[in-house]
Amino acid sequence: MDKLRDYLKCYDPRFLAWTIVGVAVLFVATFAAFAFERGAPGRYACAAVQAGSLGALIVSGVMRTRHLDELQRRIQLESIALAFAIGSAVVAGWGFFEHAGAPRVDWGLWVWPFFAITWVGALLATRRRYR
């Protein structure tokens, strides 16, 4: 119970809500966009929703940071730096494989979940250091 209270104190649940909403809207708009021809007004509308959903992710990021204490901020900073390094290396590395003939990945869509997963992994690893 203490751990849950600690978690809720440090990680504002609104952050999770904004993130889920942002990601859900992004995915729905992305898949809805396939129903329209390129250049059609509907396609542009979907693109606007996609771009707008990124705003929700910015809000969630700000909310999260504001509720963190100094150690949590350090953990976040280290994990984001680690996730960024790993994520960038994988995306750039996959680019070499694409040139060699590997399947093309639409990073415009997949970079977010990929970075999120990398971030969570880096976060868990970094948190262990301060346990």
Place this chain on the structure above:
Amino acid sequence: MRNRLRDLRAERGWSQGDLAERLSVSRQTVNAIETEKYDPSLPLAFKIARQFSMPIESIFQDGEGRRR
């Protein structure tokens, strides 16, 4: 940096959660300071000192003094 936080907290019968509440930080932060895995910022160190009504240097020691 060494510190006496765990002893001081135990003397007062506070849990890590109690102290975390008083300092407005997470329990993990209190634990990390006690286990000396994390050195608090100066503002947090002052806050800790105020909670125990003690000067900072009697709670935290950097070990430099012993080498001289």
